[in-house]
Amino acid sequence: MLSCDLSYRRGQFELNIALQTQAQVTGILGTSGSGKSTLLKVLAGLLKPQQGRIEFNEQVFFDSQTRQYTPSYQRHVGLVFQDGQLFPHLNVRQNLLYGYRYLKPAQRRFELAQIVALLDIDALIERRITQLSGGEAQRVALGRALLYSPRLLLLDEPLSALDTRLKQQILPFFARIRDEIQIPMIYVTHQPQELEYLQADILHMAQGKLIHLP
Numbered sequence: 001m002l003s004c005d006l007s008y009r010r011g012q013f014e015l016n017i018a019l020q021t022q023a024q025v026t027g028i029l030g031t032s033g034s035g036k037s038t039l040l041k042v043l044a045g046l047l048k049p050q051q052g053r054i055e056f057n058e059q060v061f062f063d064s065q066t067r068q069y070t071p072s073y074q075r076h077v078g079l080v081f082q083d084g085q086l087f088p089h090l091n092v093r094q095n096l097l098y099g100y101r102y103l104k105p106a107q108r109r110f111e112l113a114q115i116v117a118l119l120d121i122d123a124l125i126e127r128r129i130t131q132l133s134g135g136e137a138q139r140v141a142l143g144r145a146l147l148y149s150p151r152l153l154l155l156d157e158p159l160s161a162l163d164t165r166l167k168q169q170i171l172p173f174f175a176r177i178r179d180e181i182q183i184p185m186i187y188v189t190h191q192p193q194e195l196e197y198l199q200a201d202i203l204h205m206a207q208g209k210l211i212h213l214p
């Protein structure tokens with residue numbers, strides 16, 4: 001269960017979000033500039049709200065009243081952006097194991113072979129990042145996030161850099177994450193069809209707030 005009630009201000013922009021969700025996939029739709037990415041960064045611990053409380057599965061991420069703040073690396077959340085942001089100087093295997101190496105064995109929920117099979121990236125494992133297609137790179141980025149054993153996956157338009165055919169190929173992998181390893185996901189997109197495919201609970205944002213559509 002993710003529960004938050006927070007305000008975050010940056011210049012003229014203000015984010016005010018109160019939500020509770022325990023859906024497997026929570027989808028967030030909203031116009032450009034409505035604050036979707038900012039919300040994910042606040043949940044990930046990359047931006048600190050001025051006020052409120054964020055709790056995930058009974059772990060307090062932030063509480064302005066008790067002055068609690070859990071830094072990003074202690075939240076165990078995975079973040080995937082639209083362009084994957086893989087390290088170009090490392091090959092696929094090294095990218096996949098990047099965060100995993102820093103986990104204690106007891107913290108590791110998955111093994112490399114399991115994630116490689118889940119995402120069907122076996123044939124790519126020794127490739128350089130520059131030798132990957134957009135869809136392959138995105139699966140590797142997802143694999144790297146999963147190997148970090150996140151308890152929550154934050155996805156910021158993970159398919160928006162891909163063409164329609166590739167989107168159709170990759171969406172089922174998100175369904176596999178939902179069904180086979182059951183990591184809750186917050187999935188930001190401009191495409192309602194992606195959320196329908198994933199049977200997400202859908203939230204709408206506008207101007208820094210959640211809104212109810214008529």
Ligand SMILES: Nc1ncnc2c1ncn2[C@@H]1O[C@H](COP(=O)(O)OP(=O)(O)OP(=O)(O)O)[C@@H](O)[C@H]1O
Nearest residue numbers: 010011013030031032033034035036037038039190
């Ligand atoms: N690094 C930054 N510094 C200052 N303002 C920013 C920064 N990043 C975003 N903003 C502003 O914060 C507001 C929310 O931006 P955000 O990126 O969260 O929107 P979004 O809903 O994710 O948009 P999009 O759908 O275009 O990705 C916008 O007004 C944006 O211009």
